[in-house]
Amino acid sequence: MKIHDLITTTDELTALCERLAQSEFVAVDTEFMRENTYWPELCLVQIANTEEAAAIDPLAEGLDMTPLLDLMCENEDVLKVFHAGGQDVEIIVNLTGKTPHPVFDTQIAMMAISQSEQIGYANLVETWLNIQIDKGARFTDWSRRPLTDRQIEYAIGDVTHLSKIFPKILKKLIKTGRGNWLNAEMEKLADPSNYLINPETSWKRIRSPGRNPQVLGRLKALAAWREGEAQHKNIPRGRIMRDETLADIAAHPPKRQADLAKVRGLSSAWKDNDIGKRLMKEIAEAEPLPKSEMPEKMKRGAPLGKEGALVADLLKLLLKIRAREIDVAARLLTRADEMEALAAGVRDLKVLEGWRYDVFGKDALELVEGKLAFAVQGGKLAMTHIDDMQASMEEALAAE
Numbered sequence: 354m355k356i357h358d359l360i361t362t363t364d365e366l367t368a369l370c371e372r373l374a375q376s377e378f379v380a381v382d383t384e385f386m387r388e389n390t391y392w393p394e395l396c397l398v399q400i401a402n403t404e405e406a407a408a409i410d411p412l413a414e415g416l417d418m419t420p421l422l423d424l425m426c427e428n429e430d431v432l433k434v435f436h437a438g439g440q441d442v443e444i445i446v447n448l449t450g451k452t453p454h455p456v457f458d459t460q461i462a463m464m465a466i467s468q469s470e471q472i473g474y475a476n477l478v479e480t481w482l483n484i485q486i487d488k489g490a491r492f493t494d495w496s497r498r499p500l501t502d503r504q505i506e507y508a509i510g511d512v513t514h515l516s517k518i519f520p521k522i523l524k525k526l527i528k529t530g531r532g533n534w535l536n537a538e539m540e541k542l543a544d545p546s547n548y549l550i551n552p553e554t555s556w557k558r559i560r561s562p563g564r565n566p567q568v569l570g571r572l573k574a575l576a577a578w579r580e581g582e583a584q585h586k587n588i589p590r591g592r593i594m595r596d597e598t599l600a601d602i603a604a605h606p607p608k609r610q611a612d613l614a615k616v617r618g619l620s621s622a623w624k625d626n627d628i629g630k631r632l633m634k635e636i637a638e639a640e641p642l643p644k645s646e647m648p649e650k651m652k653r654g655a656p657l658g659k660e661g662a663l664v665a666d667l668l669k670l671l672l673k674i675r676a677r678e679i680d681v682a683a684r685l686l687t688r689a690d691e692m693e694a695l696a697a698g699v700r701d702l703k704v705l706e707g708w709r710y711d712v713f714g715k716d717a718l719e720l721v722e723g724k725l726a727f728a729v730q731g732g733k734l735a736m737t738h739i740d741d742m743q744a745s746m747e748e749a750l751a752a753e
Contacts, residue, residue, distance in 0.1 A: 354513060355405040359505055361413035363420070369400075369407055370420040376402035378432040380515035381425070381453070383441045384495040384508055391583045391590065395444050396495035401512035403520075408509050412498065418448070426451040434519045436460050436474050436511075438542060446548040456543045459515065462522050464538075464682035465531040474511065481518045486510065534685065534708055552580035559596045561648060563604075566641035572603035573646075574639035575632070582628065593628075594618065606636045665696040668717055670727070671736065675713050686713045695721060 360366050373379050380401045387393035398409040398421065411418055425433060426449050433453040435441050437460040442452050459477060463469045469476075475486045493504055526532045541547065556576035561569060579599060583590040598618030607613055610633045614624040623629035669692055676683040687704040695702060695717060704714040716736060719725040728737040 354401070354403070354516075356509060356513070357405065357407035359500065360407050360409045361416060363415070363417040366409060366416065366418070367420045369405075369409075370424045372405070373400065373402055374424055374428055374431060376404075376431055378402065378434050378457070378516075378519060379424070380434045380512040380519060381438075381441060382435070382508070382511040382515070383444055384493070385440070385444055386494065386496050387589070389588065391587045392447055393440065393444050394496060395448070397500070397508055399508050399512040401509070401516045403516055406509050406513045406516070408505050410500075412496070422449050425449075425453040429454065432457055434459065434515060436477060436515055437471070439547075442542060443548045446545055450545070450549070452543045452545050452548070454543050456539055457519070458539065458542055459519060459522055461538045461542070462526060462535060464685040465534045466522070466525050466529060467680055468676055468682055470682040470684045477518060478514045481521055482514060484514065486514075531681075538685075550580065552577035555580050557648070559600055561600075564647065566644075566647070568604050569642040569647070571606060571636060571639040572600060573642060574635050575599050575603055578632070578635045582631075602632075602636070607633070609633075661693075661696045664721060665693045667720060667727075668692040668696060671717060671720055671725075672713065674736065675716065679712060681712075687717075692717075 357365075357369070360369060382399045383395060384397040384399075385393040385395050395411045398411060400407060400409065400421070409418075409421060410416065422445065424431065425445055432455050434457045436458065438456065438458050442456070446452055460472055463472050463477065472480075478484050478486055487507065493507075495504075523532075526535075553573070556569070556573040559572060559576060561572065576599060579590055579593050582593045586593075595618050598616065601618070602616060607616065610629050611624045613619055613629050613632070614621040616623070619629075623632070669689065672683050672686060672692065676686065686709055687702075691702050691704050695704065702714075703709060705718060706714070716725055719738070720736075724738060726737055
């Protein structure tokens with residue numbers, strides 16, 4: 354594989370992207386810094402196909418990133434392969450308002466062909482290529498220039514390895530017939546709404562203090578205000594105020610600005626500074642959350658009770674057994690809250706739809722309905738249908 358020098362000019366980038374546009378796929382990774390800023394600062398982009406690899410310096414003076422961004426977001430013929438690519442995709446969305454498409458995430462794909470739920474990149478490389486990655490440059494300040502040869506080599510290695518691993522994963526997915534299991538997960542990764550921050554809906558990311566419309570109205574107003582303050586200053590929202598502090602103020606609003614000095618998580622300076630004044634204005638003007646915006650209650654049937662809780666535990670045990678049997682990550686099949694809802698009588702669940710129903714949901718439903726039981730077979734815990742057990746017993750009795 355040809356490894357290019359660090360790309361710092363628009364002409365070099367244009368030529369590279371024209372060649373990569375002829376590929377079936379490209380492996381992509383980014384290096385960025387976000388500890389001190391609201392928006393992540395893109396510091397390096399690594400990209401490779403099966404023939405060549407390069408690192409691109411977006412901080413290089415005069416470099417126009419348009420050829421690369423067009424390849425990512427406008428070229429539908431080239432598959433973009435990431436590993437745990439959520440943050441990489443977020444950066445591209447911040448630059449273009451669009452997500453790369455089509456996309457493939459090897460971390461998500463591993464959930465369909467192994468029991469690994471969030472396999473790290475180093476473990477992925479060791480599993481598929483038997484190579485141990487040098488992690489020495491992992492905590493590099495990628496914004497500092499010049500980058501050393503070791504830093505660039507480390508960074509490019511992420512995509513050279515990924516370009517070799519992806520075809521192997523794809524081959525196994527085809528062999529197992531599980532590629533369609535991942536369609537919804539990959540489309541979710543490519544959904545721009547997951548990355549574009551709307552201050553008016555940012556409150557939904559904060560653990561809600563109950564369902565009181567007045568409290569939730571203040572939470573919505575304060576969360577939107579915090580986003581605006583953080584964006585204006587380009588600092589992480591937590592530097593303005595932590596989620597717990599914001600939720601506490603929404604639930605127990607101070608009556609006077611001087612009372613802000615008593616709020617845990619705020620400095621005493623808030624009692625008489627400008628940001629404290631702006632906060633008090635938001636509190637005073639906040640309106641109750643409209644009924645139409647109230648968060649939906651989680652789907653539940655009857656209260657679980659002790660018996661229902663036992664059924665939920667049995668479902669979780671069944672999930673572990675099935676995940677082990679078919680070598681798939683349990684998280685890809687369903688979640689704990691779905692198991693509890695199923696035990697409580699809810700039937701409008703993803704686990705009872707499509708391929709999930711075929712490989713797990715059908716048996717889970719039969720367990721709840723008393724048609725399935727646990728049994729020990731060959732020293733291992735397994736599932737047995739009640740009808741099959743009865744038939745076996747009848748055959749045994751008849752044989753006597």
